[in-house]
Amino acid sequence: TPSTLGWDDSMEVNKFYALDVGNPKEPYLELRAEYKGEASSLFPLQVYLDKVTDETKFPHSCRYPGKLCWKDGPRRSFRRPADLDRHYKFVHKALGHESFQCDHPLCSRHGEPFTRRDHCRDHYKDYHKEDLGTYKMARAGSKNKEVSEVMQRAWQDERICDPSWWRCSKCLDRVWIENSKWQCPRCNKSCEQGRIERR
Known part of the structure; x- marks a missing residue:
């Protein structure tokens, strides 16, 4: 010991x-x-x-x-x-436990990986303004559907959508459209239709 x-x-x-x-x-x-x-x-x-x-x-x-x-x-x-x-x-980063590194090279979290996938996903969404998921209040379920839809559209307008790639919402890999189109080569998840349309 x-x-x-x-x-x-x-x-x-x-x-x-x-x-x-x-x-x-x-x-x-x-x-x-x-x-x-x-x-x-x-x-x-x-x-x-x-x-x-x-x-x-x-x-x-x-x-x-x-x-x-x-x-x-x-x-x-x-x-x-x-x-x-x-x-x-x-x-304590036990053996065999996966970590998730931000793939933006100038980001402070590039060299300091996340220990949880959901935290890395939130980082991409909130810090880098990527179009992963939905506006938080829309996800939580607003009582006023009209307000929720307006907030969701405003949230989407703030997102940065690179026309050459999209991020898989499941494995968080960057998927290059020229090579893989709209299906992630790692986990086979398809890009959501709304995200395709925004590109």
Whole structure:
């Protein structure tokens, strides 16, 4: 465990190890492939996480080493095991978890990927003004349908629609019209008719 190895808060865990939560009851750190040749008693291939002994609000506590999850108070804890599992995957970037990078090269999020697809989709829609989805109030269901339609049209008018490509709303890939027309080559989703018409 990190404590038996004498790791302190200065240990760069993410640099050397990847979190494996295949078994949520026994998560462990696995030495990254590029360092496996340097495994030793101080840097073993696998390091099981310490058991949580401090008081927490909920029964399922984050066991990741360091103070990332408890520097400003008690250790992060969760009511359900699924919530803890999601925390490991998104916050600690567990092994095999997909990340979503903004493909606009000048964007500040280009080098800092999102851990959730829906957050990346919202980024494209809200920050880059791409025509993904609908106006938020229209999606939520306005009581006044006429107002909702006007707001949706105004939202669409603000969108930036490049005539040479469109973004797949499912996998978030940029699809070049000249090559793939209106069907995403990665996930086979077709572009929505309204988006085709705007281009």
